[in-house]
Amino acid sequence: MFTRKFFFNVVLFVVIVGVFSGSAIARYINGRNWADSVVHYTEDIQNSGFVPGGSGSGAEIMDPCTVWWVLGPSDADVDPNGIGNGYAWDPCDMDYVAGWRFATPQQEIVVKFDIPLDDAPDANAVVIHLYCGSYAEASVWAGADNDPCNYVRIGTIAGVEDEIPGTPGRFYDARFNFAIDNVRYIKVYRETAFGGTGMFFDSFASADVIEPTSRVEVAYYGWCITSDLNKDCYVNLLDFALFTTNWLTCNNPTDGSCDHSSLPEPPPSICHGLWQSGYGIEADLNHDCYIDVSDLAIFAEEWLECNDPCNPNCTPTW
Ligand SMILES: [Ca+2]
Ligand SMILES: [Ca+2]
Ligand SMILES: [Ca+2]
Ligand SMILES: [Ca+2]
Incomplete structure (x- = not known):
């Protein structure tokens, strides 16, 4: 019988190998499981086109290089101090969202979690961070695999006039639960398509923030100090040795002089x-x-x- 500790040690090994390989790996960040990839999106999925002081008319259609708009931690409402105010259209906010606008029906986007979402019966299992218009409505579906026949409807997101959700640019956490094992796929499907039904998604994540109780869990749940490169909860010479092996390298996808060999094809549009x-x-x-x-x-x-x-001499980062 494999123990929980054995499992975490295996995962820690994988995490550490990931440090060296530079490849994408399933991961928690700050105690939450964030969507790792977009497996399907319809042709009118786009960002909001919002520019500070502008009207939001210059949207870009999502392509394989920009699927990251809905991946990883929420990033469309972050001021220079790293704190959001719940509003997506401040001058410092970036247009890192994707969804639908105008009257284009039958739009959908499906994200995948490499680590399955917890189906704990009393917990909110998944949180979708989004904003939408007053008349927007989307159905939300969960699947253990990406077979359209196996998806189970887990709820609805709907805008309400003069409320949040329902006010464009005002973020909302839509929370859903399900009683399905090993959910890796979450789909949102557009149910209304006329004026005031735009809907933009910033991130998809597990709801609970998991705090670690051991060093292995610190690494697994993504709480390591930035410089703790070998993920053992201490920043010391072992980490410095790892740091120096990458010294003066770069992987900026927009810089042709960098090494792009570890990036997916096509690569993400920006760093x-x-x-x-x-x-x-x-x-x-x-x-x-x-x-x-x-x-x-x-x-x-x-x-x-x-x-x-x-x-007890250490300082928790959670
Ligand atoms: Ca903001
Ligand atoms: Ca985002
Ligand atoms: Ca270390
Ligand atoms: Ca740097």
Whole structure:
């Protein structure tokens, strides 16, 4: 019989291998399981086209390079201090959402979680972060596989006039539960298509924030200190050795002089999208897709920090 601890150790091994390989891996980030890939979207799925001070008329249609708009942690409402205010159209907010607008019916998007979503009966299993118009409505479906016949409807998202959801740009967490094992696929399907039914999705994630109780869980649930590259809850020489192996490398998808061999084909459109899709190099501590003195400064700042849950001298990051 495999124990839970054995399972976590296997996963930790996979996580550590991921540090070296640079390939996308299933992962929790800060205790939540975020969607890892988009497996299907209809032809009019697009971002909102919002530009600060503009009207939102310049939307881009989603393509394989921009599926990251709905992957990874919520990122469409983040001010320079990393705190959102629930509104997507501030001057500092980026248009990292995808959905539908105008009167184009029968639109849908399906995201996949590499790690199945928990079906705990009393918990909210999945959270969809979105904004929508007053008359918007979408059905939400869950599946253990991506067979259209096997999807189970788990609820509806609907806008309400003068409320949230229902106010464009005002984010809302739509929460759903289900009694299905091993759900990896979540689908949203457009049910209304006329004026005021636009709907844009920022992220899809497990609802619960899982706090770690062991070093292995710190790594598994994505709570490691940025510079803790070997994910053992301590920032020390072992991490510095890993850091130096990547020194002065880069993987910025928009820079032809960088090494793109570990990126998917086609690659995410920008560096941020690469991180949202799970293809960042861990030693790129500031997530700008270059490993240089800016990262070294972060490493120096975190030198000898620790977040081992079993060591009272360490500081938890959760
Ligand atoms: Ca905002
Ligand atoms: Ca997003
Ligand atoms: Ca370490
Ligand atoms: Ca960097």
